[in-house]
Amino acid sequence: MNSTANTGATNAGDGPKGRMPAGAAVPTVDVDRSDPPYRAWLKEAVRKVQADANRSADTHLLRFPLPDEWGVDLYLKDESTHPTGSLKHRLARSLFLYGLCNGWVRPEAPVVEASSGSTAVSEAYFAKLVGVPFIAVMPRTTSREKCRLIEFHGGQCHFVDDSRKIYEEAAALAARSGGHYMDQFTYAERATDWRGNNNIAESIHHQLRLERHPEPAWIVATAGTGGTSATIARYVRYMQHDTRVCVADPENSCFFDGWKDRDPAASSERGSRIEGIGRPRMEPSFVTGAIDRMMKVPDAASVAAVRALEAAIGRKAGGSTGTGLWAALKIVAEMADQGRAGSVVTLICDPGDRYLDKYYSDAWLAEQGLDITPYAMAISRFLATGRWPD
Structure with a gap:
């Protein structure tokens, strides 16, 4: 996988300005958005x-279970x-529709994204679907x-x-290309x-309508951009x-501190x-005022939770799923301890086969200095007794 610095695209990027680095050279091309070939391409891309x-x-x-x-x-x-x-x-689907309908995503002009991986995978899919180049700017790890x-x-x-x-x-690369x-x-x-149109929240409530507790007491999410929460x-x-929303935040992320302290300038050095999930800065899409509760989850607990998930339902999942599951299990324990019936929902964010060399690797855990044993034992005791260990 080679690092890429440029593409051969010549169309001007005309999305929101003000985010490009000072002095960046932005190609300028006068694009006629009433042009019939462009409008025909746009209609087909949206379709x-x-x-x-x-x-x-x-x-x-x-x-x-x-x-x-x-x-x-x-x-x-x-x-x-x-x-x-x-x-x-x-x-990614929503972002492409937004970009297409705003006139920002255009024929031949590359789409560039800053991502830790999964968004880039999905955006690459939609870029290919509509026929535009795609470049993902990602950490080397x-x-x-x-x-x-x-x-x-x-x-x-x-x-x-x-x-x-x-x-x-990413902004500079978009400007150069x-x-x-x-x-x-x-x-x-x-x-x-967010008002409906089969978004994830509407889907959850629709799928629960025949369950014994059709309106969830809690939905637990994790945050990368903050868009899902x-x-x-x-x-x-x-x-x-009456559903409440909890966001579980991993180590080396500033979201929990920014939410707790109401500090939009909160940051993390790592x-x-x-x-x-987890970000070094408070992202514009992270809407703190809409969130009812947050939990800080140790990374070792996240890994222990995804391994417990595999034992429980036979499915491997990524680390972000474990972060949310750990928080969801703690909420279940609180409800059971207080005698409150209800349902709790969290997310399987992506499959574990993307992380076999990380969260499912004991060598990686040792390299990172992560000991999941006490967290795995805590989950096991809870599932056996119904009480969360002190």
């Missing part, structure tokens, strides 16, 4: 993206069954499998050594229709549900080891 949603927007809601007598049911929304294998398929999938879908990988530099490098910087971290929360939280308020 293809909407057809993908029609085929694959809904995903399964799986039950995590818990004793019925606890009175609490735990579900996992399996987003790994999307065509590109992750929760980010929904986001991104899993090899994610890089392979980006290239499988026709995208190119451009690596940076410091994960905090992906934003400015005449492309469009998709900027998921700014536009995730506004590109998705914003969509869920806005939807439940708009629909006047990048998250849990790919796809």
Whole structure:
């Protein structure tokens, strides 16, 4: 997987300005958006993206086995069954529709994205679908499998050594190539229709309608851009549900501190080891006011939880799933201890086969200095007794 610095595209990027580095040379081309060939291309591109949603927007809601007598049911929304294998398929679809309808995504002009991997895989898929080049700007530590999938879908990988530099490098690369910087971290929360239209929150509530607790007490999400938690939280308020939203945050992420301290300038000096979630800065799409609760989850606990998930339902999942599952199990324990019946929902964000050399590797855990034993024991004791260890 070679680092790529340029493409041969000549069309001007005319998305939101103000995010390009000072002095960046932006190619300028006068594009006539009333031109019949362009409008014909746009109609076909939007049709293809909407057809993908029609085929694959809904995903399964799986039950995590818990004793019925606890009175609490735990579900996992399996987003790994999307065509590109992750929760980010929904986001990428929304971002492409947003970019197309705004006139930012155009024929031949590359789409550039800053990503830790899964969003880039999904955006590469949609770029190929509508026929535009795609370049992913990612930390060099991104899993090899994610890089392979980006290239499988026709995208190119451009690596940076410091994960905090992906934003400015993506913007600069878009400027140099005449492309469009998709900027998921700014536009995730506004590109998705949070009022319905089969978004993830509406799907969860629809799929629970015949369960014994059809309105979930809690939905637990994790945050990379913050777009998913914003969509869920806005939807439940708009629909006047009593559902609460909890965001689980990994180590080396500033979201928890920024939310707790109401500090939009919160930051982290290190990048998250849990790919796809946790950020070194407070992202524009992370809507703190819509979130009811946050939990800080140790990385070792996240890994222990995904391994417990495999033991419980026979499915491997990525580390971000473990972060959310750990928080969901703690909420289940609280509800059971207080005698409160209800349902809790969290997400399977992506499949574990992308991380066999990380979260399922004991050598990687040793290299990172992570001991999952006490967390694995805590989960086992809880599932056996119904009480969370002190």
